[in-house]
Amino acid sequence: MSNVITEANWKVHWRLTESAGIMIYLADYRGRRVLWEASLPYVTIDHQRETLDVKDDPGEVHGPWWIPLGTRTLQGPVRVQAFRGGIELSAAFAAGPYHYTQLWRFHDDGRLCPWLTIYGPGVHDQHTYHPHWRFDFDLDGARDDAFERFEDARWQRVEREGWFPYSGEADEHGNVWRQIDVGSGAAITIRPHSWDDAEVFAIRYHDGEWAPYSPRNAAGSATFPSAYVGDEPLDGDDVTLWYVAHVHFDQSFPYTAGPWVKISGFGG
Amino acid sequence: MASSKKAVKAAKPVKSKPKVTTSPKARAAARPLPPDVVNADPTLFDPLTPGEIADALRTLTEDRRLGSMAKVGRYRVICTEPLVVKPPHWMAGHRLVRVVVYDYAADRAVDACVDLDAGVVAHLDLSRGQPMLSRDEEAIAVSIAMVDERVRDKLALGDAPQSTLHYWGRTPADLAYARRSAAVVFGRADGHATVIAVVDLLENIVTQVVPAELW
Numbered sequence: 393m394s395n396v397i398t399e400a401n402w403k404v405h406w407r408l409t410e411s412a413g414i415m416i417y418l419a420d421y422r423g424r425r426v427l428w429e430a431s432l433p434y435v436t437i438d439h440q441r442e443t444l445d446v447k448d449d450p451g452e453v454h455g456p457w458w459i460p461l462g463t464r465t466l467q468g469p470v471r472v473q474a475f476r477g478g479i480e481l482s483a484a485f486a487a488g489p490y491h492y493t494q495l496w497r498f499h500d501d502g503r504l505c506p507w508l509t510i511y512g513p514g515v516h517d518q519h520t521y522h523p524h525w526r527f528d529f530d531l532d533g534a535r536d537d538a539f540e541r542f543e544d545a546r547w548q549r550v551e552r553e554g555w556f557p558y559s560g561e562a563d564e565h566g567n568v569w570r571q572i573d574v575g576s577g578a579a580i581t582i583r584p585h586s587w588d589d590a591e592v593f594a595i596r597y598h599d600g601e602w603a604p605y606s607p608r609n610a611a612g613s614a615t616f617p618s619a620y621v622g623d624e625p626l627d628g629d630d631v632t633l634w635y636v637a638h639v640h641f642d643q644s645f646p647y648t649a650g651p652w653v654k655i656s657g658f659g660g
Numbered sequence: 661m662a663s664s665k666k667a668v669k670a671a672k673p674v675k676s677k678p679k680v681t682t683s684p685k686a687r688a689a690a691r692p693l694p695p696d697v698v699n700a701d702p703t704l705f706d707p708l709t710p711g712e713i714a715d716a717l718r719t720l721t722e723d724r725r726l727g728s729m730a731k732v733g734r735y736r737v738i739c740t741e742p743l744v745v746k747p748p749h750w751m752a753g754h755r756l757v758r759v760v761v762y763d764y765a766a767d768r769a770v771d772a773c774v775d776l777d778a779g780v781v782a783h784l785d786l787s788r789g790q791p792m793l794s795r796d797e798e799a800i801a802v803s804i805a806m807v808d809e810r811v812r813d814k815l816a817l818g819d820a821p822q823s824t825l826h827y828w829g830r831t832p833a834d835l836a837y838a839r840r841s842a843a844v845v846f847g848r849a850d851g852h853a854t855v856i857a858v859v860d861l862l863e864n865i866v867t868q869v870v871p872a873e874l875w
Contacts (some may be wrong), residue, residue, distance in 0.1 A: 396702070405702050410739050411792055417705050417744075425698045428746065429705075439875050454875060455830035457843050459823060460792050488823025488845045489853050515845060515853040515872040534697045534746055599745040600773060600783060605738060605760050608828050610788035611838035630746075 400478045400500035408470055411460035411605055412526075413494045414483050421502055422658050426580070428528040430506060432494055433616075434458050434607050440518040456522075458607065459487040461494060477501070489513050495650075502655035510639060511646035521639045523649050524607065524617065526632065528597060529580050531573035531655075534630045538572045539594045550594060553621050557591040558584050567654070568592075571631055578657035588637035588649050593617045597630035696747055704744045708757060713740045716757035716774040723781045726770065734764040738791045743773055751775060751782060760791045762840065764862065790828065793842055797861055798824040801842035805857040808866040814855045815846060822847040827858060835860060835867045847872070 397404045404419040412431035419427040438456040459465060467484040474480075478499040485492045491512035497505035508523045531537065540547045541556050542563050547570065550556070562568045567581040569592050584590035595601075595617065607615045617634040637649040708716070717737065721730040729735050743758040745751050754777045761770040769791050773783035793801070802821045805811050822845045829837035840861045847853040853872035860867045 405705060407705060407707060410741055415705075418700055418702050428697055428700075429744075441874075453830070454870075455828045455834065455836065457825035457827040458792075459825045464795060487825070489847065489851055490823070513851060513853075515856065515875050530697045530746075597746075599749050599751075600743065600758070605771075605791040606789065606826065608790040608826065610790075611828075611832075 397472060397479055397481070397498070399474065400498055401502070402479070402498045402500075404496075404498060406470075406481055406496070408463060408466065408483070410462045410464075413461040413485070414470060414481055414496060416481070416496055421655050424532060424578070424658055425530055426655055428530045428534065430525065430527045430529075432461060432506070432508065433524050433526050435461060435492065435508070435510075435521055435523045436607055437490065437514070437519055437521055439515070440520070456607075459490070461485040461492060478503075480505075486512070489515055495648075502658060504653040504655070505650065506635075506653065507648050507650035508637075509646050509648045514641055517641055519641050521637075521641075521649070523637050523639070525635045525650065526617070527635065527653075528632050529571050530630070531571065531578045531580065532576040533573070534597070536573055536575045536628055537626070537631045538574050538628065539569070539626050539631050539633070540572065541569050541592075542567065549627065551625060551627055553593075553595050553624050553626060555591060555593050555618065555621060558589070565654075566652075569594075569633070571633065573657075574628065576657065578655070581654045581656065582633070582635065583652040583654070584635075585637065585649060585651065587647075588639065588651075590638075590651065591636050593621060593634040593636070594626060595620045595632045595634070596624040596626055597632045601632070700744070700747070701753065704753070704755060705742055708740060708742055712755070712757065712776060715776055716740055716759050719774050719776075719779060720759050720761070720770075720772050720781055723772075723784070725781070725784055729761075729763045729765065729770065732765040735770070736762045736764070736794045736796055738762055738794045754778065756782070762791060762794070762797075764840075767840070767862065790826070790840060793824065793826045793861075797842060800864070801844050801859040801861065804859050804864055805844040805846075805866055808857065808869070810869045811846075811855065811857045811866060814869055814871065816848075816854060818848055819846045819854050820849070821845070822851070822853065839863075841867070845872070 406416045409415045412433045415431040417429035436456045436458040465485040465487050470483045480497040482495045493509040495507040539550045566583040570581040572579045609619045738760040741758050743756040757774045759772045769789045771785040775782040825843045827843035842859045844857045846855040856870045858868035
């Protein structure tokens with residue numbers, strides 16, 4: 393099977409990675425470059441104790457764990473399927489009591505859906521999933537980018553790297569974050585799933601910063617991607633975004649996490 | 661000085677050489693494309709061949725900076741993946757390999773970028789970070805847990821290892837806080853988890869045995 397999809401106004405390359413699920417790269421929409429690469433570097437899971445009594449609650453005794461979504465956990469082939477108005481890539485992964493379906497859906501109107509359906513029982517009911525997506529959007533070239541978040545009823549430019557949780561405020565379309573190419577005016581907007589309890593890390597691009605092959609840093613240090621966050625300026629540079637969802641198993645499962653990403657300013 | 665000026669003047673006829681027939685457009689087309697993400701070569705992202713992986717690992721283990729690691733030979737190759745850097749980085753367009761190794765002798769992670777075109781380790785980072793588990797480490801963790809008496813006592817008939825996850829402790833009280841560890845999840849054929857064994861991969865011992873419902 394070819395690893396290039398040319399359909400629904402998109403041209404996208406993809407490959408299965410060892411640890412970051414299906415990676416898409418060098419993606420163009422209507423003939424213009426949108427993305428250098430994007431992947432799902434990890435899905436961590438942590439556990440809470442099953443007690444309603446605050447007095448007896450020991451907190452989270454154990455730390456998190458994870459297993460890579462990739463060649464070793466893949467179940468069956470990676471599928472490429474057309475749907476009305478677009479095309480999608482999907483793959484199922486399983487690791488013991490954890491099961492996932494990773495999706496990349498490309499709509500002909502410029503929407504992109506990096507989603508993860510989570511199911512499986514886990515080791516017990518009280519656990520939370522933390523899927524981490526990494527996006528390296530290069531709208532009309534790598535540099536000259538800006539990052540904005542919707543806050544105080546308007547889009548506000550973010551000058552420096554940081555962590556930007558969803559505060560509940562969004563524009564009229566539900567978008568919370570956006571990356572703009574200052575030169576061309578093209579933009580990608582990110583609308584979180586309302587139950588994702590989502591956050592975005594905006595980080596200046598550095599070669600080789602993908603992939604850490606683990607969220608785990610040295611003992612006592614911040615995990616990735618927070619360990620990447622420094623104080624570097626973003627405005628006018630090359631920006632990398634990490635979208636992190638926090639999904640508690642209490643919610644009706646299966647649950648599909650992940651944002652809507654929409655490209656605008658590309659004409660058509 | 662004057663004579664030298666004249667010499668320069670004398671060189672003028674060179675300009676009147678027969679005109680180049682190619683148009684500016686043709687010349688521009690013949691020029692190599694400027695390095696830019698738009699002109700990136702998709703084949704650089706292609707999966708590594710077995711030969712490329714072997715080449716990268718040979719280059720890495722022959723690097724003098726990793727001489728002690730290669731000599732002691734207590735390391736695990738965690739991952740080898742293609743790495744593509746963006747223009748205008750000087751390595752843009754090179755076939756690069758990201759090699760991640762865990763060096764048990766020094767209890768450290770080795771994160772290297774091998775430039776296959778140049779045959780060198782172009783970047784080397786040594787840290788206390790914890791990369792994911794290799795397949796070998798997953799298998800070792802299972803074999804250690806399977807022979808541990810405390811684990812065997814807790815297993816019911818039909819329980820088998822379901823999966824092995826990279827685990828780390830939340831507080832310094834947990835041995836897995838600073839030490840490379842795996843959690844082996846045992847369970848029944850229907851997917852129900854029953855017992856979790858935490859394996860310290862530095863000492864090759866089971867450090868915790870926990871019923872799944874108490875994890």
